[in-house]
Every structure is written in C-alpha cells, then in structure tokens.
Amino acid sequence: MYNLTPYLFFAGRCEEALDFYSVCFGGVVVTKQHFKDAPQVIEGADPNWVMHAEFEAFGMKLMLSDGVVAKELKGNNVALSLVLDSLDEQSKLFDKLSLDGRVMMPLADTFWGARFGKVEDKFGVRWMLHCNIA
Known part of the structure; x- marks a missing residue:
C-alpha cells in the first residue's frame, strides 16, 4: 500500500x-x-x-x-512524500526512481523510527520515500 x-x-x-x-x-x-x-x-x-x-x-x-x-x-519547492509499508518495496522503488536521476539522500534509518531517502528522478520530480521500521 x-x-x-x-x-x-x-x-x-x-x-x-x-x-x-x-x-x-x-x-x-x-x-x-x-x-x-x-x-x-x-x-x-x-x-x-x-x-x-x-x-x-x-x-x-x-x-x-x-x-x-x-x-x-x-x-522546485514541491516533493512527493510516499509512505510505504514494505522495506523491500521501498528499496526497489528507490532504485528505480534513481535510475538516470540524482540521489539526494540515500535510504537510511532515522531518529524518528523510519527508513527514509530522497531522490530526484530523471524528470526533476523529487520523491521522499518513508517506511516505518517494525
């Protein structure tokens, strides 16, 4: 989801x-x-x-x-924040969005209890992928 x-x-x-x-x-x-x-x-x-x-x-x-x-x-003052419920799905999607794009912040565990990363895709759209760590 x-x-x-x-x-x-x-x-x-x-x-x-x-x-x-x-x-x-x-x-x-x-x-x-x-x-x-x-x-x-x-x-x-x-x-x-x-x-x-x-x-x-x-x-x-x-x-x-x-x-x-x-x-x-x-x-570019807008990003799309996508909340996922699977760490595996988050990794796959991050890799796909990064293709020919720019990783702004690699996926990493955060102090707020989630794994988070930020990428700008090849079209200049910024994506923020967030997944709670169980």
Missing part, C-alpha cells in the same frame, strides 16, 4: 505558510518540529527553521518544511 502526500518547501517561510494555510482552510497544524529539535546537528540547516510540519483540513493533508538549504529549493 502506498500513501502519497504533497510535501511543500518554503526556504525560511514555513511558519508564515502554516499561519496562512490555517487562515485559508481553517485547518490545524498536527505536528511541527524545528531543526534545533533534532538529536544531531543537520548540516546546512538553520536551527530555527521548520524541519517538518503536518497540516490537515477538510480531509486534505500537507507536509511542509523550510528545507535544508535555499539553493535546493530554487525553482
């Missing part, structure tokens, strides 16, 4: 975007973590920027972040 969620990047304006979408849609911020809250320093990240946020309204779910560095966002 796959669940696809748009992931939006704001290069330092994520807090502002969360406030804006809350007013527009009347939704709620379900979770919000800043880079300074991570258990290790994340190179290139402003510690006061939003590392990850989730927003929900009317059955819609968005994930948002300031991203690590602004140059990563130039002209």
Whole structure:
C-alpha cells in the first residue's frame, strides 16, 4: 500500500505558510518540529527553521518544511512524500526512481523510527520515500 502526500518547501517561510494555510482552510497544524529539535546537528540547516510540519483540513493533508538549504529549493519547492509499508518495496522503488536521476539522500534509518531517502528522478520530480521500521 502506498500513501502519497504533497510535501511543500518554503526556504525560511514555513511558519508564515502554516499561519496562512490555517487562515485559508481553517485547518490545524498536527505536528511541527524545528531543526534545533533534532538529536544531531543537520548540516546546512538553520536551527530555527521548520524541519517538518503536518497540516490537515477538510480531509486534505500537507507536509511542509523550510528545507535544508535555499539553493535546493530554487525553482522546485514541491516533493512527493510516499509512505510505504514494505522495506523491500521501498528499496526497489528507490532504485528505480534513481535510475538516470540524482540521489539526494540515500535510504537510511532515522531518529524518528523510519527508513527514509530522497531522490530526484530523471524528470526533476523529487520523491521522499518513508517506511516505518517494525
């Protein structure tokens, strides 16, 4: 099973975007973590920027972040976050999407209890593959 969620990047304006979408849609911020809250320093990240946020309204779910560095966002501030339920399927899909593309972050176990990786496919679409570790 796959669940696809748009992931939006704001290069330092994520807090502002969360406030804006809350007013527009009347939704709620379900979770919000800043880079300074991570258990290790994340190179290139402003510690006061939003590392990850989730927003929900009317059955819609968005994930948002300031991203690590602004140059990563130039002209491409959307990624597709794909949540999978199989580590094997995650690896296969990551390899397929990487073909003639660019691995932005290799698949690795994370501090939030998932294996995660990020790839830009050969068409410039960014994919974030997330699978909880059982």
